[in-house]
Structures are given as structure tokens and as C-alpha cells.
Amino acid sequence: MKRLVLSLACLAWFVACDDESANYDWNDGATLSVKLTNGKFTDDRDGQKYSVVQVNGQLWMAENLRYADSSKTPNLKGNMWCHEDDGDCEIYGPLYSWTAAMNLESKYNSSLATYTYDYTYGVHGICPENWRLPTVDDWQNLAQYLMFTNGGDPIGADMKAVEGWEDEDNIPKALNRSGFAALPAGRRNSEGGFMSAGKYAFFWSSAQVDAATSSGWTLRYDNAHLDNGNYYKDHGMSVRCILAMSTASAKIEGNVDSSYLDNIPFDYGQMEIDGKSYKTIKIGTQNWMAENAAVKTDDSWCYNDDEKNCDKYGRLYSFEAAQTVCPEGWRLPTKSDFQTIYGAVGFGSSLRSRDGWTDKGSRGTNYMGFNAMPAGGRESGDFFDVTYSSYMWGSDKSVLWLRYYDEKISIEEKDAKNAFSVRCIEE
Structure with a gap:
């Protein structure tokens, strides 16, 4: 094992280096394992169970930490609070001082802390074994990933739990598309007062800034952003733990929680083709x-000539027939339109429906409500790829292709004799 004393502030990037320090341990070749049951991790210290989600190769707890045993962890005593001192921390979890979150003596609330930082595992703090407090980098990587995949929307809405937040005019509603399920637990201020629950969520990172402040992250009811700030160490704020290694390095037993995907409140609109109503969804601009078009035209077919497949997947249209489907005010998408949606969501699973795809690959997340169904296609009288692929015609013979086995969103030109699905885009 190698040991070196480095400045924690140097690691944090966003502050200048000074004399605050941490003892750094390198554990070359180290690994860890974690067991999940029905998407939940059980903290052996107190039996509390936490939903766990995967975001960009990291496992995050999707609930605020609720550990509160000050007899086993003396640094918690006098440094954690229930909101408004009501004695019930079950909804929001305790609000911890930074030193409590780090499992340090309270004297470091007003002085520079020196402690051991494991270069492989990070700062364990009060998180369960094999879990740690998120670093500044962890929070930044989370934010950057969500910005890349959420269609250009502010990421705060994607991080907030669907219920519990106060509404504010002209602010996007909470969607929890990331599964992070941030709760508005408020904050305990240094002087002992509380900021409102229902309006604010404050989370600690492991990085101190100076003798009195440390780095934290904030979600608010009156904006849809994730903001970074420096907060007094003796503030009471929420704690989210992150697995101490990436999913590529750790041994994961069981599956993460994906139930939140079925509860995303999509803001669907509506349009009509020949008297039949179809859902619509805005993604970026x-x-x-x-839904796939199902209007009957010449040179259109149900998969395997079975009407039940038209009800489930819509019809498959020749390129010529596809150009007759969209109603006034709507049109077939262009290659540029396909490229725009690709750039907005990044991953094929974000567009794929939750159901209908073969179980040989990963389920679609339908993150954006696009609900692409694996309708397959038809060529020279033969049908192919139902449950395996989604093909959608563009106006220039380009085709948007999604498949079960990877995250790619392919845009390819196909022969006009093929028959594929149609999705119209508003002009």
C-alpha cells in the first residue's frame, strides 16, 4: 500500500490549493461486492433498505441516508437533526452536519479537517460498508450525464421525486426520469432554524472548501437546475451514498431499481389521423x-398479415405509402430530424418502449416517452425482426433504426421497397 499526503482542495478542482489535507491511501487491485434484492440494498448496521439506481456506470442510493445510531457512531451525537425537530426522520432522513456525514469530530465544523482519503474507495464517512460520500467529481459527472441524455431539458426536473415538491408557475414539474428521486428535505441552518421542507433539497459532498465551509449541491422548487455551493459545515443537510467503485469494477449481485421508469409523468399531447387519436411527445424543440401510425393505405401491412399486430405495433408502410400518412401540419421526419433526436437523448434505450422487446437484450427505458415499439419490417413479401428492431421511415429514404442489443441510434438509407413504421413530426 502506498501512502501520500495531498491537499484535498487540489483534488476538488474548483478551489485553490491551501493547507487543508487528507491522508491518501492507494489500494491497487482492490474490489468490492454489493447485493441488491428487488432493487434495494440493506444496510447491515440497522436493517434499513434503500432503492439503488444506476446512472452512467455508478450506483447511487435513490433515497436519503437514514442511519442515526449515535451510540455506535459517536460523531453523530448532536450533529444530526430531523426537520423541525419533529423526531420523525423516516420520510426525509436526518439532516447531517458535514462532519457527521464524514464521521469526523465536530471540532472540524470550524477548522480544517485532516482525515484518510482512500484513493480507490473515497471517503466512507457514515455510509454503509462499500459505499461512500460522493465527491465533487461524482456530482459533476452525474449532472453532465443527465444533460447529455434528457433532450435539452433542465436536469433538476429529472432528479426530483415525482411527489413532495411544491409547484411553482413556469417551472418544469418533477419527473424523476433519472430515478434519483430527490426529496425536498429542507435544511437546518447554523443558528438552529430550518429551511422549508417541500421547497429545497441540499446534499453534501466529501470536499471541504476551507475551515468553515464544504461543497454541497442544491435542488429548489423555484428552478429546475442542480446548483453547487459552499455551505457552513454545521448546516444540517441530506446525504446520498454512492457505491465506492463503478459497476465495471464492482461485483453486483441482483438488479438495480427500475420501477421509477413506469411512473414518469409524461406530458403527452394528442393528434389525429383519419379520426384515430395518437399520443404526441415533445423532445427538445x-x-x-x-405511437406508430396505424392508418390503412395501399402498400401497407400488419406484421405477418395479422391484424392483432397492427393494434400492437402499427402498420408497416412502403416508402411511397409512408409519404401519404401524415396529416396537415405534420410530416415525415428528415435525416436532420433523426440526427436532432439522436443528439438530444444519446442512447437508443431512451427511445425504446418498456415492453414488447425480446428479453435477449436490455429493456428499453422509454426515458423520453417516445415509446418506440419493435415492429420489425417487411421486404419482398417477407416479414422480419418483430420484437428485435424498430425501423421508422424518413422523408428522404433515411431510416431511424433502434435494436435490442445495443444503445446505438442508427440512421441509414433503405430501399424504397421495404416496409417500415411511420412516426410523423409536427411542422
Whole structure:
């Protein structure tokens, strides 16, 4: 094992280096394992169970830490609080001082802390074994990933739990598309007062800034952003733990929680083709049909000529027939339109429906409500790829292709004799 004393502030990037320090341990070749049951991790210290989600190769607890045993962890005593001192921390979890979160003596609330930082595992703090407090980098990476995948929307809405937040005019509603499920637990201020629950969520990182402050992250009811700030160490704030290694390095037994995907409150609109209503969904600047067209035309077919497949997947249209489907005010998408939605969501699973795809690959997340169904296609009288692929015609013979086995969003030109699905886009 190698040991070196480094400045924690140097690691944090966003502050200048000074004399605050941590003892750094390198554990070359180290690994860890974690067991999940029905998407939940059990803290052996007190039996509390926490939903766990995966975001960009990291496992995050999707609930605030609720550990509160000050007899086993003396540094918690006098440094954690229930909101408004009501004695009930079950909803929001305790609000911890930074030193409590780090499992340090309270004297470091007003002085520079020196402690051991494991270069492989990070700062364990009061998190369960094999879990740690998130670093500044962890929070930044989370934010950057969500910005890349959420269609250009502010990421705060994607991080907030669907219920519990106060509404504010002109602010996007909470969607929890990331599964992070941030609760508005408020904050305990240094002088002993509390900021409102229902309006604010404050989370600690492991990075101190100076003798009196440390880095934290904030979600608010009156904006849709994730903001970074420096907060007094003796503030009471929430704690989220992150697995101490990436999913590529750790041994994961069981599956993460994906139930939140079924509860995303999509803001669907509606349009009609020949008297039949179809859902629509806005993704960035575009407004798409969120269902495959099913209007009957010449040179269109149900998969395997079975009407039940038309009800489930919509019809498959020749390129010529596809150009006749969209109603006034709507049109077939162009290659550029496909490229725009690709850039907005990044991953194929974000567009794929939750159901209908073969179990040989990963389920779609339908993160954006696009609900792409694996309708397959038809060529020279033969049907192919139902439950395996989704093909959608563009106006220039380009085709948007999603498949079960990877995250790619392919845009390819296909022969006009093929028959594929149609999704119209609003002009």
C-alpha cells in the first residue's frame, strides 16, 4: 500500500490549493461486492433498505441516508437533526452536519479537517460498508450525464421525486426520469432554524472548501437546475451514498431499481389521423408522434398479415405509402430530424418502449416517452425482426433504426421497397 499526503482542495478542482489535507491511501487491485434484492440494498448496521439506481456506470442510493445510531457512531451525537425537530426522520432522513456525514469530530465544523482519503474507495464517512460520500467529481459527472441524455431539458426536473415538491408557475414539474428521486428535505441552518421542507433539497459532498465551509449541491422548487455551493459545515443537510467503485469494477449481485421508469409523468399531447387519436411527445424543440401510425393505405401491412399486430405495433408502410400518412401540419421526419433526436437523448434505450422487446437484450427505458415499439419490417413479401428492431421511415429514404442489443441510434438509407413504421413530426 502506498501512502501520500495531498491537499484535498487540489483534488476538488474548483478551489485553490491551501493547507487543508487528507491522508491518501492507494489500494491497487482492490474490489468490492454489493447485493441488491428487488432493487434495494440493506444496510447491515440497522436493517434499513434503500432503492439503488444506476446512472452512467455508478450506483447511487435513490433515497436519503437514514442511519442515526449515535451510540455506535459517536460523531453523530448532536450533529444530526430531523426537520423541525419533529423526531420523525423516516420520510426525509436526518439532516447531517458535514462532519457527521464524514464521521469526523465536530471540532472540524470550524477548522480544517485532516482525515484518510482512500484513493480507490473515497471517503466512507457514515455510509454503509462499500459505499461512500460522493465527491465533487461524482456530482459533476452525474449532472453532465443527465444533460447529455434528457433532450435539452433542465436536469433538476429529472432528479426530483415525482411527489413532495411544491409547484411553482413556469417551472418544469418533477419527473424523476433519472430515478434519483430527490426529496425536498429542507435544511437546518447554523443558528438552529430550518429551511422549508417541500421547497429545497441540499446534499453534501466529501470536499471541504476551507475551515468553515464544504461543497454541497442544491435542488429548489423555484428552478429546475442542480446548483453547487459552499455551505457552513454545521448546516444540517441530506446525504446520498454512492457505491465506492463503478459497476465495471464492482461485483453486483441482483438488479438495480427500475420501477421509477413506469411512473414518469409524461406530458403527452394528442393528434389525429383519419379520426384515430395518437399520443404526441415533445423532445427538445421537436414534437413527435409517440405511437406508430396505424392508418390503412395501399402498400401497407400488419406484421405477418395479422391484424392483432397492427393494434400492437402499427402498420408497416412502403416508402411511397409512408409519404401519404401524415396529416396537415405534420410530416415525415428528415435525416436532420433523426440526427436532432439522436443528439438530444444519446442512447437508443431512451427511445425504446418498456415492453414488447425480446428479453435477449436490455429493456428499453422509454426515458423520453417516445415509446418506440419493435415492429420489425417487411421486404419482398417477407416479414422480419418483430420484437428485435424498430425501423421508422424518413422523408428522404433515411431510416431511424433502434435494436435490442445495443444503445446505438442508427440512421441509414433503405430501399424504397421495404416496409417500415411511420412516426410523423409536427411542422
